[in-house]
Amino acid sequence: MGEPLYPFSEIEQTVQKRWKAENAFHVTRAPELPKYYCLEMFPYPSGRIHMGHVRNYSIGDAIARYKRMCGFNVLHPMGWDAFGLPAENAAIVRGIHPADWTESNISHMKDQLQKLGLSYDWDREVATCHPDYYRWNQWFFLKLLDKGLAYRKEALLNWCESCATVLANEQVEDGLCWRCGSVVILRTMDQWFLRITDYAEDLANSLETLEGWPERVRTMQANWIAPSKGALIDFKIERSGEPALQTDSLTVFTTRPDTLFGVTFLTIAPEHPLLESLIEHSPEKSSAQAFIEKTLRARTHQSREEPEKEGVFSGVFLRHPLTEERLPLWIGNFVVASYGTGVVMGVPAHDQRDFEFAQKYRLPVRQVIVPPGQDPTPPLDSAITEDGVLINSGLFSGLSGEEARLTITAHLEKAGLGRPKKTYRLRDWGISRQRYWGTPIPVIHCPSCGIVPVPEGDLPVLLPRDIHFTGKGGSPLADHPAFRSVPCPSCGGTGRRETDTMDTFIDSSWYFLRFAGIEDSPRDRPFSSEALSYWLPVDQYIGGVEHAILHLLYARFFTRVLFDLGLSPVREPFRTLLTQGMVLKDGSKMSKSKGNVVDPDLLISEYGADTVRLFTLFSAPPDKDLSWDDKAVEGAYRFLGRIHSRIESLIEEFPDAARAGTNAWRETLSPEAREIRTKIHETILKVTNDLENNAQMNTAIASLMELLNTLSQFQGNATREDSDSRQWILVSGYRTLLLLLSPFAPHLADHLGRRLGMERIAHLSWPVPDERALVKTLVPFVIQVNGKLRATLSFPPDAPEAVVVLGAREDERLVRALSGQTILKTIFVPGKILNFVVRPSQ
RNA sequence: GCGAGAGUGGCGAAAUGGCAGACGCACCAGACUUAGGAUCUGGCGGGGUAACCCGUGGGGGUUCAAGUCCCCCCUCUCGCACCA
Secondary structure, eight states: OOSOSSOHHHHHHHHHHHHHHHTTTOOOOOTTSOEEEEEEOOOOOOSSOOHHHHHHHHHHHHHHHHHHHTTOEEEOOOOBOOOSHHHHHHHHHHOOOHHHHHHHHHHHHHHHHHHTTOOOOGGGOOBTTSHHHHHHHHHHHHHHHHTTOEEEEEEEEEEETTTTEEEOGGGEETTEETTTOOBEEEEEEEEEEEOGGGGHHHHHHGGGGOTBSOHHHHHHHHHHHOEEEEEEEEEEEOOSSOOOOSOSEEEEEESOGGGGGGOOEEEEOTTOTTHHHHTTTOTTHHHHHHHHHHHHHHHTSOOSSOOOOOEEEEEEEEEOTTTOOEEEEEEETTOOTTSTTSEEEEOTTTOHHHHHHHHHHTOOOOOOEEOTTOOOOSSOSSOOOSOOEEOSOGGGTTOBHHHHHHHHHHHHHHTTSEEEEEEESOOOEEOEEOOSSSOBOOEEEETTTEEEEOOGGGOOOOOOSOOOOOSSOSOGGGGOHHHHEEEOTTTOSEEEEOOOEEOTTTGGGSHHHHHHHGGGOOSSSSSOHHHHHHHOSEEEEEEEGGGTTHHHHHHHHHHHHHHHTTOOSOSOOEEEEEEEOOEEETTEEOOTTTTOOOOHHHHHHHHOHHHHHHHHHHSSOTTSOEEEOHHHHHHHHHHHHHHHHHHHHHHHHOTTGGGOOOOSOOSOOOHHHHHHHHHHHHHHHHHHHHHHTTTOHHHHHHHHHHHHHHHHHHHHSOOSOOHHHHHHHHHHHHHHHHHHHTTTSHHHHHHHHHHTTOSOGGGSOOOOOOHHHHOOSOEEEEEEETTEEEEEEEEOTTOOHHHHHHHHHHSHHHHHHHTTEEEEEEEEETTTEEEEEEEEOO
16 A cells, blocks of 8 residues: 555544534534434444445444535434343353443444534433433333233243253254253243334324335334234033033134135144143143154254144044034144134135145035035045135125125124134234343332332332353343342332343334434433424434334334323424445355455545545445445546645636635636536435435436536646636635535545635535526437437537428438428427437338 | 336446437556555457448337437336226
């Protein structure tokens, strides 16, 4: 590496020092000013920033800076999603306390972000692992508990015996524990859940109001929530003298109550909570148990393949609610326990899965629906899933489709045998984690009082610092006697503190409210409501698509809950969403294992932050994947270097450039200078439109490069221009260029701005194109024959058809193209195109 | 299987139905240089001496005019995946 093209390192350090000294990007609410809340997803402090962060924050910063120059009061905060498992792993592997590891990562990453020159209001910085943040997680949890939105229930979890810990699905590899390699089993445990399904309907319906969100993300969320309308139907359990069960019927969920008379069996999920007691006295108990065990073991394998449908007869019989027919209950591996009721009615004639199952186990098939234009056609060779007219369905025969579904459901409801029901693919949100580095769940288990919430005044429940990591797994907090053992707030007896901590998705479900609401440093509330109602909603949210479902759904849910609690001024937190593409290298995602990571620090020291930012914005539209190309970065670097050297030589030629006035309109300019002025104003228009429409920064930057090329060329030519006009056009051109560049390469723009007489460019006004400059005297007209280009000729933009036709017919190429042709008609688009439609004459 | 998105030079990409390939990378030539992996200037889809012809995954269609709109097909990426 030889001489840098321009002294970026000194420039960037000087400019950053000045921003810091001025606290340049600090904001407070100002009701008289329009606000703009620009937010990028805050990072997990893993240790170092990566190119994905650089891209995310470069996009966000360009938007924030642009809006600031447009006159908005811009809130642009940054913080740390600081709880999570990696900190605990570091503690185990390297013996560093999670808190120390996290703090040191934060401090290093903050340095890195500051080196990029991002215009954050650092006064609002939050870290979710600090008690003054996570205490509000606990406070919200108590509110949710109070509202019945937090509850406890048994859930099936992946459990590793040897680590004595719960594993997330992605930590189970091929049925084995990712850490120790032993077999993972499914185990039921009491877990805390949040009732997100109470909001499912609203979360799904409101998606269509989110016009500023990518269609893709809305579809993903809709598919994830997936409302489904149907009915619950009860089937009585047949008894033969054995002891009473907890319940005397099993309930199924179906979207097709119209097929009720086609039921020939029922199927239950192997992990259904009632199954064990159901088969207790079954003659088939041992084969049933063997099947259940085998299936549950297979469940932990995260195989992508859909396993073959298998099942076994449970030995139990049920009664059809309307016909009283005796129906066998089968256990099936294809039944999803957590959806609907975990029991489905088997209608082989009208459901493909049931059909395959019935074929395999020779269960009867009974057709009860005849689609329009068809005859009953037993035996079937596949299920008939379309709607049709009911047959063999008692008094409902003859009804069709939707009519039958409503009538049968109503009939069942009247008889107390069923009811309409809407279910969702979305499940309630399990938030318990058997981990240390998270928010303690603020409840106490008391042997006499049950579950007792920690009184609000006792918050926060602090994470104890003196924690012992065995590396064996299990919740470290459960091994901490002083934390665990606590008097019951209600009876004073000995209680056991909840030792599970919260899912870290809770932390990120409301941080955007905290950033805004931290403004008046509220002590007894999570945020200042005045500040919230000024700043919310987030106007522009930017982050990776990988958060399209979970984070964004949880944040929408949480915001609704807080709205209902009177704490949030909005129900929807994010007005517009930009999901940026991945940063790829050599065709695949950057990762340590592939050895294709690009280190932002290295790039910054080699080219400077401005180049790194500019290239990431220039090389692809923000929402598409970006292929990193070490060579192509040089293009961005050369562009900035050229701006620097051009402006320096301009100052050499005109030492008074900084004091030159360029705002007044000039009538007297050479045609050449006029054209350049037009180009300047066209560039303003182009960059502004590109930023307003979908943040198309790649094309905005391309047009800045065009402007530089134009100015450069003019500057390099010894023109006949008089010196005063020459200075005027060049200075106004470069000033505009710097203003337009400043969201993308803020350091260089600030530095060169000063050289040309503009102080604090980040706070100057965004330029507005002058209509007078956009008027052109001549524009190229495309002359076509039968739609094929034959010439381009210059005319005034408002030239009438006759003039253009006349001019065209004089053109040598047109004369050739039209000879021997009869003109049928001409198509004329003013200012643009003339097309002769011709046919050979005779 | 279902849903969404995308296929354009050697590469990243650009084009309100109106000149396909702006801008950048790579490459080629020239200038300046003791030197060039620096910088500057110019060229750069394919074919053809040229006039011209061909060209946006493939095939049809609408139109004076299609990368863009409509129909069918192929390929790739992403999301969901036995959801009753």
